[in-house]
Amino acid sequence: MQKLHNAQRMSKETFLAFVLIGLVLGWISGTLLLTINILFPGLVFVVLIYIAGKRGGKCLITFLIPFAISLAISGTLNLLPTEAGFKNFQGIIIETKANYFIVSNGIRRYYIYEKATTREIGDIISIKGYISKLNFAEYESKFSFTEYLEKIGVKEEMKASSIVSLFERPIRLRKKELLFLNNFDSLTKGTIDLLLFSKKDYSNETVALANTVGCLSILSGSGIVYGGFLRFCDKICSYRFKERQTRVIVFVLAVFTIPLFLGKIGAYRVLLLKSFDVYYVLSKKERAPYLSRLSLAGLILFFVNPFNSLNTGFLLGFGLAFYNFFNSSCFFCFKNKERKFLKFIALEYFLLPLFNIRGEFKLLAPLFTFLFLPFAYCFSFLSLLSFLSIPYVSLLKNCSSFLNKLLIFVDKINLSIPLGAFPKWSVFLFYFAIFLSLYFYDLGLTSISKAGAFVQVFSLLFPSLPIMAPYTQQVSFINVGQGDAILIRDGLTNVLLDCGGVLSFDLAQEVDIPFLRKEKIYKIDCLIASHSDFDHIGAKDSFMSKFSVKKVVTSKEEFPLTVGNLKFINYNIYSGNSDNEKSLVLSLDFMGKTFLFTGDADKDVEKKIIKDNPNL
Structure with a gap:
């Protein structure tokens, strides 16, 4: 009876979640697991099809079909040859940083170097230039810019001989952003860039320390700032307006402030969820479960740009939500305090690969990361208010200095274990096994779930052992x-x-x-x-x-x-x-x-x- 109940709950509430998980894992497999490694997800697919036919049910099939389709498409795209030679190209700018921008026409994407560029996301341009394969001088083991570009679908660089603007976004925030940052010293500037604008300057002391400590990925999530700001507005409005009116007001604020967070997956996720809230208010329909709404937002972001699924903000935002849902039944029998503690431990376990920094596992990084979150939220909120009104130079400078000193202190006491960097296949296998273990546990198939738990431990432990x-x-x-x-x-x-x-x-x-x-x-x-x-x-x-x-x-x-x-x-x-x-x-x-x-x-x-x- 319990198995039947779980199966019904899974099929009704998580149909879209299974589709999204299948698409994302398939895309990651085809994009990151090259050559012979592509055989691994293919083999897993065959095994799971057999299990699904025997015992897994419709939900597993719902996962496997999108997985196979996404794997085939991404694997094929990954094998396409790179372009070379002169070309005329029209496209829209999808990412811009201090000295470069990325332009796309929906099929091809190119990296274009432009010193001190003031171009904005959403600008449409026409370019003439020479296309060549990405070739950057990089240090061993440091951040790989080439790998980063390939993860967002960029394989070639275009050296532009001429650039003509066909359309410029009316709201130009980049110049205002640069003028705002010029009010601060380099340390504070780097902190604001990280926590408000989600830009990581690894030469900045605070950013480098956050990376060493192991909390950089969490602190740089722009969805935290944007979502926190809207939750604050929601709380204020709830004292004055009814729930339906509050949802509409918060949605208007979300639309008004989204230009500040263009290009940030976490912000797009929050905006889509607020859009769904307004839809249910206007249509007077019963609101769908949160997981269904979240899954729909993920599917929209995936189909707009499948490479979004390789973004850390995307994986953390959606992955944590799905993980919390699927493991909720594991702690149902515990008391409230025990359940909260076990959920926290489970969350830290889920984030384990993020805390392996330069081949060292930071033992206290999980704890420090969540201790930093309240401070990061407050600092980000102050930075946002400062950006929209008057720069609070002295206050933000003192906060930045405090964060820097705190990171230095944490770095000194943060114990570490040398494990070596986890290869891509082991991280993929770890999360794949987590998903399947929780799925089969919810179905009551504990023997398969235990086997999945063994695979999780094996996937991270085996690559760390100096066996050879x-x-x-x-x-x-x-x-x-x-x-x-x-x-x-x-x-x-x-x-x-x-x-x-x-x-x-x-x-x-x-x-x-x-x-x-x-x-x-x-x-x-x-x-x-x-x-x-x-x-x-x-x-x-x-x-x-x-x-x-x-x-x-x-x-x-x-x-x-x-x-x-x-x-x-x-x-x-x-x-x-x-x-x-x-x-x-x-x-x-x-x-x-x-x-x-x-x-x-x-x-x-x-x-x-x-x-x-x-x-x-």
């Missing part, structure tokens, strides 16, 4: 910009030749160490400095303070050098005046090949080495 380390041999050239950082790995023996160095950020913390954790390496047996140039060894002190290093070699006198089964021979035995002339030139016989690491040795040194070692 004893059998791995590799030479990796880490992308550290101008300098060098080369990892030589022979089973459990790890040698790092140089570690790079830049002045603008801590390269050891943001590049070297995250890369090593991704490779499941937690110690370096020997760090070799080829020479003293900053771009080769400038990150050494920071690296050694944050990572286990057994030995450091900086002198020619220590060669030939043996580390485990690795034997390094230095061929630059000559004296020199400059650092480059003194650079180590190391030879290593490894994996059936001979590697020659020349550091920054100049041509004169190379000629001497070749002359004295003709067989090299």
Whole structure:
């Protein structure tokens, strides 16, 4: 009887939710899980079809059909070749930042660089220019701009020779936004940009700290600001007007303020929900369940632009709502306080992948994130009022300074476990298994639900274990910009030749160490400095303070050098005046090949080495 009741509840209340979940997971599968990985969701699909036919019921079929369609379409689009050559193009601007904008005609999307652009979302333009594949200089393990663009459906860059505006949005907020931000110091400006405008400047100290602590994704959700503002207005109006009148007034306010949040998925979600409220008021129909309304909003956003489903705001906003609904039956038998506590724990569990920052799992990040939320809401609300009226410079500056100090304090006490970065397939499998476990639990099929729980743990734990380390041999050239950082790995023996160095950020913390954790390496047996140039060894002190290093070699006198089964021979035995002339030139016989690491040795040194070692 309980199974029948659950099945009826699921089919009546969550039909649209199952369709949306199927479409989103299918699109993510086809877009992010490339080549051989695409076989995994296909295999899962076949297995689930069998289960659905036997025991799963109509809801699972409702999920699987959209999943298959979305997977096929996104996978096909992902395999389309990129364009190249000159082209005339007309489209609408769908995203704009400080020095670039994205233009789309509904089929193709292009990245266009324009310094200090004042263009707005919604502008229609005509462009002439040369199209080429995306190609940006990026550091290993840091934020990948190329990957970000590909997630929103952009595969090519257009270098514009001419741009003609065909239509400009009447309400021009970008100039006002820039003028508003110019009232503040750089620290406050970055905080306002993050919490009000959802723009992440990783060079800003507050943004960088929020990312390190693990609360950046939550704090930058514009839906929180927009939704919180409308809830505040709803509360005020409810004292003066009836419920139906309040809904209409709040909807008008939502429409009036949405230009401030154009391009923000969370804000669009809130606006659509308010639109549904007004529809039910005007039509005098009984309001549909919240989950149905939320699912319809998600479907609208998906069909307008399927790449919205890869947006963090979209996934958090809809994913959390669905998750809370499906797991509600799990805690039904507990008392109110216990139920709230268990729901909080379940919520933290759902957000686990978000708290894996640069290969480290922040143990206290889940707690701190929700402690920061009330402050973030208040600061955002003050920023919004300030933007719409008079800049509260002193007040916002003090609040920003307080948040910065709080983040510094949290960063010091926030314990972490090195796990390595979770691969895309493991995160996908984690959420896929959560959804299926809750679904089968609600149907009373506890054995399948328990198997799903095992898959969840496996999906995050297995990629974090250094299982293959004893059998791995590799030479990796880490992308550290101008300098060098080369990892030589022979089973459990790890040698790092140089570690790079830049002045603008801590390269050891943001590049070297995250890369090593991704490779499941937690110690370096020997760090070799080829020479003293900053771009080769400038990150050494920071690296050694944050990572286990057994030995450091900086002198020619220590060669030939043996580390485990690795034997390094230095061929630059000559004296020199400059650092480059003194650079180590190391030879290593490894994996059936001979590697020659020349550091920054100049041509004169190379000629001497070749002359004295003709067989090299």
